Amino acid sequence: MGIRPKWRWGIVPIAGILVGIGFLAYCESQQEISERKSRWERVFSYTGTRFGIPVLKASIQIENGFSEQGKPLYRIRAAINSLDYFGLFFRMNNRFLSTVEVETFVPIQYVKEIDQDGLLVKKKHYLQTIIFDHSSKKIFVEKSDKKEKEEFPLSFETYDPLSMFARHYLREEIYPGRDIHMSIFDGLKLRQMVFHSKKEEVESKIYGKVEAICIESTTSFSNFGEQEGTIRIWYSADRKKIPLSMELGLPMGDIHFELDEMKER
Incomplete structure (x- = not known):
């Protein structure tokens, strides 16, 4: 099923935003993408809900x-x-930046700026820089509240969370029944993950009913005593591979992020 905008009060028509997104289709080769001279940028904006209640705003921006x-x-x-109305109970203002090579999608650097506190969350405020040194096959981690630099082995097909997202969106051919193996390093632990893919019909806030490919993997979460949870990402099952929604299946309950808007500039 193709993507058709669903019109409603308060929703800006998105046809113009989607112009030009087709060159990210996986039918194009990575070489064709890397040879484009013009600079481009895409921004995906999401609302995160828990038990149907909006709790977070999130955005992902990709630029060359x-x-x-x-x-x-x-x-x-x-x-x-x-969101502001949580006030004293819950405040989060976290930033992340991943730098990756265009040709290979291997990460070069991953920076985390964590700033959160409140009655319902543990207070955290630090800056963490992760260097993926492929020549020495090591990961170096520097954290603002620690003097020592940590080292981890860098194995083949290791990504940070954002470079993993970009690889699936810009490069991977995603189809039902495919398994994608990779290592994910988030600054705390190197995790071996297998993403399974399947086709589903989803309800999009801005597109209505859409045929999508869901990739899903189980993983353990350090913040919850290594208890297992799930990560799911839904991409539109067409040439555009629009990341429609994401979900974290946490021990404390699921958090679902749904696409509100996509911009290109």
């Missing part, structure tokens, strides 16, 4: 036009903010 030592790079930024 950067280089280091002659290698073209992508930068993927993410922000997660709590």
